[in-house]
Amino acid sequence: MASVPNDIFFATATEINQKLKAKEFSVVELTRAFSERLQRLGPRYNALALALPEQARSAAKDVDGDIKRERFRGPLQGIPFGAKDLLAYEKQPTTWGARPYAGQVFDYTATALKKLAKTGSILLGKLAMVELAGGPSYRYASASLTGPGLNPWDRTRWSGGSSSGSAIAVAAGLATFALGSETSGSILTPSAFCGITGLRPTYGLVSRHGAMPLSWTLDKIGPMCRSAEDCGYVLQTIAGSDSEDPGSAGKSFYYTPQYARDFKDIRVGFAPVDFSDWAEPAARPDFAKALDTIKSLGVKISEIKLPEFPYGPVISTIISSEGSSVFEPLIQSGKVDELADQRQIAGLKAGLEIPAKDYLKAMRIRSLIQNAFRDLFYNVDVLLAPSRLTPATALTQPLDRPLSDRQMPSVPGLTALIPAGNLAGLPALSLPCGFADRLPIGIQLAGQPFSENLLLKLGRAFQERTDWHKRRPPLGEES
Secondary structure, three states: OOOOHHHHHHHOOHHHHHHHHHOOHHEEEEEEEEEEEEEEHHHHHHHHHEEEEEHHHHHHHHHHHHHHHOOOOOOOOOOEEEEEEOOOOOEEEEEOOOOHOOOOEOOOOOHHHHHHHHHHHHEEEEEEEOOOHHHOOOOOOOOOOOOOOOOOOOOEEOOOOOOHHHHEEEHHHOOEEEEEEEOOOOOOOHHHEEEEEEEEOOOEEEEOOOOOOOOOOOOEEEEEEOHHHHHHHHHHHHHHOOOOOOOOOOOOOOOOHOOOOOHOOEEEEEEEHHHHHHHOOOHOOOOOOOOHHHHHOOOOOOOOOOOOOOOHHHHHHHHHHHHHHOHHHHHHOHHHHOOOOOOHHHHHHOOOOOOHHHHHHHHHHHHHHHHHHHHOOOOEEEEEEOOOOOOOOEOOOOOOOOOOOOOOOOOOOOOHHHHHHHOOOOOOOEEEEEEEEEEEEEEEOOOOOOOOOHHHHHHHHHHHHHHHHHHOOOHHHHH
């Protein structure tokens, strides 16, 4: 058996694919190495929900046969990956990270997973998540069937949620990429906290068929990877129209950043206060360097502010209303009390009491937000801000605690970009950009709907000039 070097666990999909084509090792050998690593180290970080070694080995044999016959199916062929445990996988448990659903089994597989299987990607297993994807709210990192997601850079810190296991798996070298989901921050936050690259696609670009619904009008499935380039190839594979998803935009995506506009024609808007007064002091030096790197690309950069709306209350009302409607049977049965987080339990119950007029008002304001962002993008192409203003929080810190005890500025900057971007259905890309207190931090690029190639072009150029995405957590290097 050929030896699979440890560096492979932190290689990009394109790098691994080239080595498979060169027959430096087989897909079966690669899959075995990743499967063993995932099963050995995944529980160390509370990242593993379900290992699928037999299924992965069987799929790997088929891909080896294709490669032997020179039937090449793209850059993800033979690449080991993991999927958030809200995506159904036929005849295997899909727990949604919650005790009441621990024995749940579906007789079908999520569309996104089926599309990856067709390209020869190898599903290693299901990855842990915050229970019910965090909706409508939760107070502690421990709100999960598998326990709190432990950050590979420091296991006393949180990985971020709700796509906790997906971020951990990529950061710790347990999978080359992973699928996560975002309703309001669940891809961008763990990507920033764990030092990986995460892409939240435009609403409707990726089918959610086979995924747990939390908020029908907000949920999105997206890639969490080592690089912007890998995000592009994964998105190209999983995007596309699907009649099984009523929210499908009916659009495909092809990763072609070379055809995006020239850097000199790209207009980037930012708020200086985000990178100074709002950001944690320890994070400011590397945030400043990241801003300088973006400027060095030759883009047109200008100061900008978000349209003034109550983004937090609006998105909270929508998630609470839709989420409690989704889980009404759970609530009415009383099994909701089996969840791990008391705030989550109370929030789901309270969501059933939200008057229809309040939900409809929130949706009307949301329409105004979408119109306001259309106007905003007449003057700018991309919005730039920190993905999170601080590095990963302590595991025991309540999530509703203020960001800091220090006095915050009166100017909001783009601090509401995560809820605002989700309400407007915008794509966003989180890029590792440095460290604060020896923990990763990230910046986000958000654009108008279906501008993923533009974001990925900027992301790839940023990563050609920096090496933050290549850094490895000390704990993740164990073998």
